[in-house]
Amino acid sequence: MSGFDWPRLMQAGLRGLGLKPAEFWSLTPAELRLMLGEAQGAAPLERGRLEALMQAYPDTRGENDE
Numbered sequence: 001m002s003g004f005d006w007p008r009l010m011q012a013g014l015r016g017l018g019l020k021p022a023e024f025w026s027l028t029p030a031e032l033r034l035m036l037g038e039a040q041g042a043a044p045l046e047r048g049r050l051e052a053l054m055q056a057y058p059d060t061r062g063e064n065d066e
Helices: 006-016 021-026 029-035 047-056
Strands: none
Touching (some): 006 021, 006 029
């Protein structure tokens, strides 16, 4: 079982990214990985998926929209 390398993560967040301690500790591990450029596995949004999302959630104008 491997755990987090807290000293390395803290150094990367506090020194490398310039985060304040409260900012560092408020991040989720996924957010920290993303900020460090380590996030992987997220496939780019392809045209077909974009069209499906646009159809499922169309832009509509409300009464106060110009």
